[in-house]
Amino acid sequence: MIAIIGGNGMTQLACLEISHRQIIRTPYGEPSGPLTFGRINNHEIVFLARHGYGHTIPPHAVNYRANLWALQSLKPARVISVASVGGIRADFTPGTIAVPDQIIDYTHDRKFTYFDGTDKAVTHIDFTEPYCQITRERLLEAAKQANEKIIDGGIYAATQGPRLESAAEINRLERDGADMVGMTGMPEAALAKELGLCYATLAVVANYAAGRGTSAHAIRLEEVHTILEKAMVSVRNILEQLVELDGD
Ligand code: HPA
Numbered sequence: 001m002i003a004i005i006g007g008n009g010m011t012q013l014a015c016l017e018i019s020h021r022q023i024i025r026t027p028y029g030e031p032s033g034p035l036t037f038g039r040i041n042n043h044e045i046v047f048l049a050r051h052g053y054g055h056t057i058p059p060h061a062v063n064y065r066a067n068l069w070a071l072q073s074l075k076p077a078r079v080i081s082v083a084s085v086g087g088i089r090a091d092f093t094p095g096t097i098a099v100p101d102q103i104i105d106y107t108h109d110r111k112f113t114y115f116d117g118t119d120k121a122v123t124h125i126d127f128t129e130p131y132c133q134i135t136r137e138r139l140l141e142a143a144k145q146a147n148e149k150i151i152d153g154g155i156y157a158a159t160q161g162p163r164l165e166s167a168a169e170i171n172r173l174e175r176d177g178a179d180m181v182g183m184t185g186m187p188e189a190a191l192a193k194e195l196g197l198c199y200a201t202l203a204v205v206a207n208y209a210a211g212r213g214t215s216a217h218a219i220r221l222e223e224v225h226t227i228l229e230k231a232m233v234s235v236r237n238i239l240e241q242l243v244e245l246d247g248d
Contacts (some may be wrong), residue, residue, distance in 0.1 A: 004239065035071070065111050084203075088212065097149070
């Protein structure tokens, strides 16, 4: 079974035939909402809205540990995170979809590990490749099959939010090598790795990052909704192909 974490622009999955919802409690508290079980083209999947079904949980307040713990309890074959980002690199224009291969963490004050107790041996997970390569390749193949354009790779900068960045902050992220910026990539990717989940991200560019393109002087938030709505059609096409490729 594939698990999908939906972000901004994806509180529901239109192609999902819902069978039931389940509230799961975890040692880390409550996930963002009940897990939604259902089928895409007759393949079982589970869906979780990262910001809650009413989109009320801001990025810094998401209980990432509970979300991934709940999904892990179902032993999913893969976890696909759908996340909106601001585009920094010139070809990351609004509406672009990418499968990042690297991440830089600028977040703070979030619960970012399962290994913070004193009851277990000190554990350092390897994070050289933050995303599951096989899952990334599957997403790229699914996009190809769906005839959807996709960028293979890119560095995701995870910022704290909920405010957007200043133009100077984006310049700094670019100097650091970042291609896109979002607020939810961390600690989600690291927690997934700690749990041994096969996790990868479909990043959807919602806007030019601050100081870039039409965001030269301000990010026009009123345009983000329309861009995401359109891009989600492509995301759904990719996910439909992915479940076909992966089977059950
Ligand atoms: N910055 C940070 N996170 C985002 C952005 C952005 O410009 N767009 C969508 N998520």
